[in-house]
Amino acid sequence: MYQFINTIFIGITSGAIYSLMAIALVLVWRSTRVVNFAQAGMALLSTYIGYEFIQRFHSFWLALFLAMVAGAGIGALVDSIFMRTLFRRVAHGPIAGVAPIIATLGLLGLIRASLGLAVGNSDVSIRPPVSNVGYTISGHTLAFSPLKLVIVSAAVFLMIALSILFSKTNIGLSLRASAFSPEIARLAGVRVDRVRTLGWAIAGAAGAAAGMLQTPSGTGALSPDSLDFSLLLVFGFIAAVIGGLESLIGAVLGGVLLGLVLAFVLTYMSGSLVFITAFVLLIIVLLVRPQGIIGMNRGRRA
């Protein structure tokens, strides 16, 4: 029984982190129709910046905030300098459809290699800001610690904040408008380029949060060639696809669902099956329900 409850806790916590990454991918997809494979690199860079701030100020919370600001800055820079140039130069031709994919992938490699060049490939470690020892209830230790509580609340808070931003504010309206139809939004006076950059910036912040929260909740080790960040990207992508790649709530639900499924596989089957399960889940969703579990726009082909 306790094992079952603990598995649910583990699933929800890791799911919350996948959700943050999925939110980042969804935001960029909605604003520019690009799946940003560089998101893992941007998150990694932001986490390193966060690590530097921890060394300087000895406060995880301040560092988390500053890392998110840095992540937003990186996102905005990547969009306004890199992606805009790309879209201007590669609008036509046989490669136009795949150029953004290739370019963001190149960026991922570039960020990783430059980071490795700058700080070396040895691990640094980020210690958890609050205890990662599980709560105890009547003699049983739960797999749910203050740190995990923080992670889950951070994800929930971000999701609520973003939902309000998208549905209740003018900025949100213009974000949705430019995603829906850039041409018409432009005619209606929305500065589409700026709004897109804003989407990238929010995504950068969400990705930074994912990186900063994932690192201490795992082993605490951080390195430029970290497999954890590749997996974060892949699981975030799978979570986003489960949610339909369009909706923020879908991204969160997808993240939690994926986290739970993987946690149950990990506990009751085998650790080395985790990845295959995620991959099979992705394929099944794509084949059976490509519009995602939320599935608003049925007409779209995957």
Add this chain to the structure above:
Amino acid sequence: MHKLKSTNLTRFLFFVLLGVALFFLGNRVDELRVYQGATLSMYVIAIASIILLTGYSGQVSLGHGALMAIGGYAAAITREHLGWPIWICFAVAVLVAALAGSVLGTAAARLSGPYLAGTTLALAVGLPSIANQFSILGGEQGLLFDVGAPPASMGADFTQYKWYFWIAALTALIVMWWLQNILRSRYGRTWRAVRGNEVAAELAGIHVGKSKTLAFTVSSGVAGLAGAVLAMTISTVSPSAFPLSLSFSLLTGAVLAGVSTLSGVIIGALTLVATPEIADAISRRLGSSENVTTNLPGLLVSALLIIVVLLVPNGPLEQLRSARARKAREATHQ
């Protein structure tokens, strides 16, 4: 310039001549270059598989490293457990990878760009973990892949590397010749039609899904062959031989080659072979710190990928050709 009419025969003769030239070249250069020649041939095959998929069929795969791994493992297992001749091992590699590709391709045919890219990326990230799951795959250490010493009839000074080079180069030539032919056939035209406009292709009676799946299957088979050749040159297969960066490098090579034409493939392959050497030279000048030596090759490859996509998205060759065509058009207008 009058264009030489390209027929099946002239193309075949071209590849035979190329083979003869390579044969003499292989006898004249030193061991390191011979070994690099084998690696070059491997890259030619691998990049060709990506060009076929991306340039001709309009699908993008970030996971061809994983398909190469499937081919490499298939060849190694056949060799180790059944002891079959090397050619049959290569054929098994092609078949197994093509089978995996057809499964993936069936899903892929229904996916557009970013979904397919993400799915194949997931495969490339996750496939190595499978090696630890089954004992037949040998875990982290992987498996040995020994193609055997060159036949004694080749002479005493015929080295192992030269033997690798011969096998790899011959394989690459056969693959390129075959791909040239298939791309000029009905299938090649179908793929290009689908890439150009799916709806139009469908109206013209082409089964879009089948056509895409076939392209993915063929491309996977070729990638699997490249994986077997790679496994031969390093005599092992292990998860670390097929890292995520391999898939990225191949994509860089394909973009450099110009994804829409098979003829540039050698440019991409040469660049990928030269990059570690250049990186090595630079890092030695910078004092060979560990940071530099491990990260510089990756940095160069990614930077190159970005520069090419931004500046010459259709590849340097295609860019030159279109510039020349424009100039010619201007000249006739005057």
